[in-house]
Amino acid sequence: MKWSDTLDIAIALEEAHPGVDNVNLRYTDLHRWVMALDGFDDDPAKSNEKILEAIQMAWIDERD
Structure with missing residues (x-):
């Protein structure tokens, strides 16, 4: 995956962090999780x- 693969990344993030408040998150955390x-x-x-x-x-x- 590359940075441009937003949907694939979103799906993978939902699988990896299903309970996270994805509305109120810090971009530093999001960057680390994507990496x-x-x-x-x-x-x-x-x-x-x-x-x-x-x-x-x-x-x-994706969550909705």
Whole structure:
């Protein structure tokens, strides 16, 4: 997975952190969790607030 794979990342995050409040989270935590996902292989420096926000929104949608 790469940073652009927001839906795949959201699905993996939901599987890895099903009980987390994904609405009120810190982007530093989100970044760390994405980096720790199995199958994630991208440059940590390529992430930014816009990408993390897109991942968060996809995760919220995935849970609903």
